Amino acid sequence: MGNLTEEWATEVARTELSSSLPRRWAHTQGVAKRASGVSHLFDQDASLLVAAATLHDVGYAPRLAVTGFHPLDGARFLRDERVADERLARLVANHSFALLEAEERKLRKELAGEFPLLDEPLLVDALVYCDMTTTPDGDRTTAQDRVAEIRGRYGDDSLVGRFIHRAAPEIFASVERVEAALAAQPR
Incomplete structure (x- = not known):
């Protein structure tokens, strides 16, 4: 469990992203902060969620970008180089409906x-929620604004634009499920 600590994940992400991709690092820090804010939903998996949120974009690091598909590159790095927990690598690999983008890239198989x-829907949804309610600069946003920002940045006819168009209904549903779980928590 040593590689499920917030400190470990933060150090790995900082090492890989802060110098080479400072904006991605800012986004990562914002996503991790969101995860900390919802982690109470998960008891023993709270650290897993925060670690996955902190490492979800590590595959963007230039030295790790083997396939150019950051969820796969990041998960392989965590599994092979960092010997990370299997569930952590699987969450990173599949964050924010990566299977749909993998189809676009011919990497689904x-x-x-x-x-x-993972067959843990709320945990998977929570990672989507954290990623898709955080701007590229690490600030809070709505899922609708985040999807619009991604579409604007990449263009609707791009690979990422096609993916985000397909994934948007699933993203919005995930965010709604997490918001419902948060609203159901006693105050």
Whole structure:
């Protein structure tokens, strides 16, 4: 469990992202902060959620970008170089409906074969929620504004634009489920 601590995940992400991709690092820190804020939903998996949120974009690091598909590159790095917890690698590999983007990239078989989606819907949804309610600069936003920002940044006809268009209904549903779980918590 040593690689499920917030400190470990933060150090790994900082090492890989802060110098080479400072904006991605800012986004990562914001996503991790969101995860900390919802982690109370998960009892023993709270640290897993925060670690996955902190490491979800590590595959963007230039030295790790083997396939150019950051969920797969990040998960392989965590599994192979960092010997990370299997559930952590699977969450990173599948964050924010990565299987849909993997289809666009002709990498679905590789992603699904190496890192099957966890059968833990609320945990998977929580990672989507944290990622998709955080701007590229690490600030809070709505899922609708985040999807619009991604579409604007990449363009609707791009690979990422096609993916985000397909994933948007699933993203919005995930965010709604997490917001419902948070609202159901006693105050």
